Structure formats: structure tokens, C-alpha cells
Amino acid sequence: QASNPGQFENDSDVLWQRGHVPETIVYHGRVGINTDAPDEALVVCGNAKVMGRVMHPSDSRAKQNIREVDTNEQLRRITQMRLVEYDYKPEFASVMGIKNT
Numbered sequence: 001q002a003s004n005p006g007q008f009e010n011d012s013d014v015l016w017q018r019g020h021v022p023e024t025i026v027y028h029g030r031v032g033i034n035t036d037a038p039d040e041a042l043v044v045c046g047n048a049k050v051m052g053r054v055m056h057p058s059d060s061r062a063k064q065n066i067r068e069v070d071t072n073e074q075l076r077r078i079t080q081m082r083l084v085e086y087d088y089k090p091e092f093a094s095v096m097g098i099k100n101t
Contacts, residue, residue, distance in 0.1 A: 015027050015028045015029045030042075030043070031043070032045075033045065033046065034046045035095075045095070045096065045097075087101050088101040
């Protein structure tokens with residue numbers, strides 16, 4: 001990288017920006033760690049160590065008004081789901097380190 005990273009880029013091409021929250025940066029694009037072809041917002045090929053919490057929309061800490069539902073109705077809805085089995089493509093499995101495809 002050049003001592004002045006911006007000298008080789010047009011201002012319109014710069015994807016890294018300061019975030020609105022202090023000590024944050026924003027990247028408008030895909031980020032790959034141990035891969036040069038990320039196909040999602042963040043792709044990590046390898047192990048990741050998290051020294052804090054990982055929040056997910058499915059996390060109960062992000063929800064309120066949690067209540068029981070009618071089990072019979074939910075089982076009826078499940079029987080309408082399409083269930084499938086699959087094998088990973090060998091080229092995907094080898095890149096992702098999956099041994100049992």
C-alpha cells in the first residue's frame with residue numbers, strides 16, 4: 001500500500017468511511033478474510049475468536065413479548081414446509097474445509 005492510500009483512488013472509489021459512532025469505520029462492500037472472493041458482506045475462511053457477545057436477530061435478548069403458541073397449528077404449518085437433503089459441491093467443500101459433504 002502506498003504511504004498515501006488515497007493517491008491511487010478517486011474519491012468516488014473510496015469504500016472505507018468513518019462511522020457515525022466514535023471509533024468505528026464503515027466499508028461499503030464485501031470483506032473477505034483468507035479469501036479474495038467473498039460472496040457475502042463478511043466471509044471468514046478459518047476460525048474466528050470472539051472475545052465478547054455475538055448478537056443475532058434470533059437472540060432472546062433482542063426480543064420482547066415472547067409467548068407460547070398453539071402447538072397443533074405450528075405442526076400443521078411445519079407439514080407444509082419443503083424439506084430437502086443435499087450434498088455440498090466438492091469445490092465449495094474444499095475451499096470451506098468441509099470434509100463430510
